[in-house]
Amino acid sequence: MALRFQNIKKKFGDLTVIRDISLDVGDDDFLVLLGPSGCGKSTLLRMIAGLEEVTSGEIHLNGRQVEHLPPSDRDMAFVFQSYALYPHMTVRRNITFPLIMREHKWWFHIPLVGYLAKRRIEARPDIRELVAITAQTLGLTQVLDKHPRTLSGGQRQRVALGRAMVRQPAAFLMDEPLSNLDAKLRTAMRAEIGRLHHRLGGTFVYVTHDQVEAMTMGTRIALLRGGDIQQFGTPREIYERPANTYVARFIGTPPMNLIEAQFQGNSLRIGDRLLRLPETAPRGDDRKVWLGIRPDAISLTAADAADALPARVTLVEHAGAESLLAFDPGNLRVGHDEDGQSEIMASQSGYSDIAAGDRVGLMLDIAQASYFDIDSGLRID
Amino acid sequence: MNRSWAFHFRILAVLAVLGIAAFPVYWMAVTSMTSSEELFAGSPRLLPDPAQIGTYARALVSTPLLTWLGNSLIIALGTTALSLLLAILPAYALSRMSFRGKLLLALGLFVTQMLPEAMLVVPLYDIFSRFALLDSLTGLILANTAFAVPVVTWILKGAIDGIPTEIEEAARIDGCSRVGIVLTIVLPLIAPTLAAVTVIAFFQGWNEYVFAQTFISDESLKVASVGLASFVGELSTPMDTVTAVGLTYTLPAVVFYLLVQRYIVAGMTSGGVKG
Numbered sequence: 001m002a003l004r005f006q007n008i009k010k011k012f013g014d015l016t017v018i019r020d021i022s023l024d025v026g027d028d029d030f031l032v033l034l035g036p037s038g039c040g041k042s043t044l045l046r047m048i049a050g051l052e053e054v055t056s057g058e059i060h061l062n063g064r065q066v067e068h069l070p071p072s073d074r075d076m077a078f079v080f081q082s083y084a085l086y087p088h089m090t091v092r093r094n095i096t097f098p099l100i101m102r103e104h105k106w107w108f109h110i111p112l113v114g115y116l117a118k119r120r121i122e123a124r125p126d127i128r129e130l131v132a133i134t135a136q137t138l139g140l141t142q143v144l145d146k147h148p149r150t151l152s153g154g155q156r157q158r159v160a161l162g163r164a165m166v167r168q169p170a171a172f173l174m175d176e177p178l179s180n181l182d183a184k185l186r187t188a189m190r191a192e193i194g195r196l197h198h199r200l201g202g203t204f205v206y207v208t209h210d211q212v213e214a215m216t217m218g219t220r221i222a223l224l225r226g227g228d229i230q231q232f233g234t235p236r237e238i239y240e241r242p243a244n245t246y247v248a249r250f251i252g253t254p255p256m257n258l259i260e261a262q263f264q265g266n267s268l269r270i271g272d273r274l275l276r277l278p279e280t281a282p283r284g285d286d287r288k289v290w291l292g293i294r295p296d297a298i299s300l301t302a303a304d305a306a307d308a309l310p311a312r313v314t315l316v317e318h319a320g321a322e323s324l325l326a327f328d329p330g331n332l333r334v335g336h337d338e339d340g341q342s343e344i345m346a347s348q349s350g351y352s353d354i355a356a357g358d359r360v361g362l363m364l365d366i367a368q369a370s371y372f373d374i375d376s377g378l379r380i381d
Numbered sequence: 382m383n384r385s386w387a388f389h390f391r392i393l394a395v396l397a398v399l400g401i402a403a404f405p406v407y408w409m410a411v412t413s414m415t416s417s418e419e420l421f422a423g424s425p426r427l428l429p430d431p432a433q434i435g436t437y438a439r440a441l442v443s444t445p446l447l448t449w450l451g452n453s454l455i456i457a458l459g460t461t462a463l464s465l466l467l468a469i470l471p472a473y474a475l476s477r478m479s480f481r482g483k484l485l486l487a488l489g490l491f492v493t494q495m496l497p498e499a500m501l502v503v504p505l506y507d508i509f510s511r512f513a514l515l516d517s518l519t520g521l522i523l524a525n526t527a528f529a530v531p532v533v534t535w536i537l538k539g540a541i542d543g544i545p546t547e548i549e550e551a552a553r554i555d556g557c558s559r560v561g562i563v564l565t566i567v568l569p570l571i572a573p574t575l576a577a578v579t580v581i582a583f584f585q586g587w588n589e590y591v592f593a594q595t596f597i598s599d600e601s602l603k604v605a606s607v608g609l610a611s612f613v614g615e616l617s618t619p620m621d622t623v624t625a626v627g628l629t630y631t632l633p634a635v636v637f638y639l640l641v642q643r644y645i646v647a648g649m650t651s652g653g654v655k656g
Binding site for chain 1: 555
C-alpha cells in the first residue's frame with residue numbers, strides 16, 4: 001500500500017478534529033478527501049504533509065513511517081488552495097526552488113555568494129531541462145521569467161503544480177487547488193490534473209468539498225463528516241451504494257431522495273401504494289426504512305396510473321440538457337438534511353413541458369434504489 | 382472642465398504643502414549665505430547672497446565639522462545595523478510562534494518607549510560608567526539601539542503578519558529551514574518595511590542629542606547634534622555659521638533617505654497567493 005493511515009487522531013486542545021481514521025490507498029491511486037467545511041479533510045491532508053502534528057496514530061508512505069518526519073523529509077509535494085507562490089521570485093525560480101533547496105548549504109545565506117550559488121544550480125543543464133519540460137507540459141514556457149503577480153489565476157495554479165511536479169515526489173497533496181478558479185477554468189484544470197495523474201503516476205491526495213471534482217477525478221473517495229469517515233470507496237460504490245443517508249444526500253446533484261417506506265413481504269409500501277420489490281432488494285417484516293432513490297430513477301406518468309405516486313409539481317428548472325423537477329411529497333414523509341429541503345426531486349432529460357402546478361404520477365425504478373434504516377440511517381443490504 | 386479644475390486645485394494644494402515643508406530648509410540656506418550684518422538688518426533677504434558661500438568654507442576650517450559628521454554617521458549606521466540585527470528574529474517570533482508570555486513580552490517592548498530619555502540618562506550614565514562605555518561611540522550606539530529596537534520590532538512584526546502563512550508552509554515543504562524561511566522568503570517580502578525601519582533607526586542615531594551630550598566629553602568623539610548646539614553661545618550665536626553647519630548636518634540624512642526610499646514601494650507580496 002502506498003499510503004496508509006493507522007488510527008489517526010487529531011485534537012486541538014479539547015476539540016477533536018479527526019476521531020480515528022484508518023485508510024489504505026494503493027499505488028497510483030487518486031484519493032479524494034471529500035466533505036463539508038470543518039469536517040477535518042484539510043487537517044488530515046496537512047497531517048500527511050507534516051504541517052500539522054498527529055495527536056496519535058501512524059502514517060506510512062511506501063512502507064516508511066513518516067508522521068514524525070519534518071515536511072521536507074516526507075517526499076511529498078503540496079499544492080495550496082491559495083497557490084502560495086513566492087511572489088518575489090520569477091516563475092522559473094518558483095519551480096526550481098525545491099530543487100535548489102535539495103542542494104542547499106548554510107553558506108547560501110551569505111548575500112551575493114548565495115545568489116550566485118542558486119543561479120548556478122538554476123543554470124545547470126539537467127535542472128534547466130527538467131524545468132523546461134515541466135513548463136512545456138503546463139504551458140508556462142512563455143512566462144518562465146515573469147513574476148507571479150503578472151499571471152492569471154489559472155497560470156498561477158499551474159506554476160504551483162509545476163513546483164510540485166519537478167520534485168517528482170512519492171505523493172502529491174492538493175488542498176482545494178481549483179476552488180479559486182472560475183467555473184470554466186476549473187473544468188479545464190480538473191481534466192489537466194487528471195491527465196497529470198495518468199502521466200506521472202504516484203499517489204495523489206486531493207481535498208475538496210466539491211462532489212463533482214471528487215466523482216470525476218478520484219479513483220478512491222473518502223467522505224468525511226465531523227472527523228469521521230462516512231464511507232471509503234470508489235466513486236461508483238459511493239454513488240450507487242451509499243453507506244448511509246448522509247452519503248446518499250451528499251453525493252449527487254440534486255441529492256438522492258429519501259422517502260419513508262415499509263417492507264411488506266415481497267412488496268414495499270410507500271404511502272398507500274404497494275410496489276413489488278425486485279429479487280435483489282432486501283426484505284424485512286414490516287420494517288420501516290428510508291427508500292433512497294436518485295432523481296434520474298424517477299420517471300413521470302399520468303397522475304392516476306397504477307403503481308405511481310401522485311404528486312404536484314412545485315418547481316421546474318431547465319438546465320438545457322436536462323430539466324429538474326421538484327414535487328410536493330403530499331402526505332409522504334421525506335428525509336432531508338441541513339438544507340431543510342423537503343421535496344422530491346426528479347430529473348428528466350431534455351426540455352420538459354411540465355409546468356409548476358401540474359399533477360403527475362411518479363414511477364420509481366426501485367431496482368436502482370437503496371434502503372436505509374429509519375433510525376440509524378445505515379444502509380440495508 | 383470640472384475634472385481639470387480639481388486637478389489644478391490638487392496641484393496647488395500639493396505645492397502649498399511642499400512649500401510649507403521646504404521653506405525652513407530654504408530659509409536655512411538663505412540665512413547661511415547672508416552676512417551677519419545683513420542678518421540683523423531690518424528687512425531679511427529672500428535670496429541667498431552667493432558672495433557669502435565662504436561661510437561654509439569657514440565652518441569647515443574653524444570647526445571639527447567633518448569629525449562630528451563622521452561620528453554621527455558611525456552612530457547612525459551602527460544603530461541601524463544593530464537594531465535590524467536584533468529586531469528581525471524577535472519580530473518573526475512574535476508574529477509566527479506561540480509561546481507563554483508572548484503578549485506580555487510584546488507589550489513590554491513598549492515600556493522603554495514610555496520613559497523619556499531624560500529620565501533614563503542618570504541610571505544609564507551609572508551603568509555605562511561601570512562598563513566603561515562612557516566616552517565611546519559603542520556606548521552611544523547601544524543606547525540608541527535600545528530605543529530603536531522596540532519600534533523596529535513592532536513594525537517588522539506587523540509586516541510579517543501580512544505574509545500569508547501558506548507561503549512559509551510551501552517553503553517548509555520545499556525543504557527550507559526556519560532560518561532559511563526568514564532569510565529567503567520573509568526578508569525579501571518585507572523589503573519595503575525593512576527600508577522604512579532602516580530610515581527610522583538611522584534617524585534615531587543621527588538625531589539623538591541627550592545621550593550624546595551627556596555621555597561624551599572627549600572633543601574628538603563629539604557628534605554633529607551636540608556640535609551644532611555648541612554654537613549657541615551665552616553672548617552671541619553666529620547664525621550664518623549655525624545654519625551652514627545645520628544644513629551640512631541635514632544633507633547626509635536626506636541623501637540616506639533618498640537612497641532608501643525607493644525601496645519603500647507597496648505591493649511586493651501581491652501575486653503570491655490568491656487575494
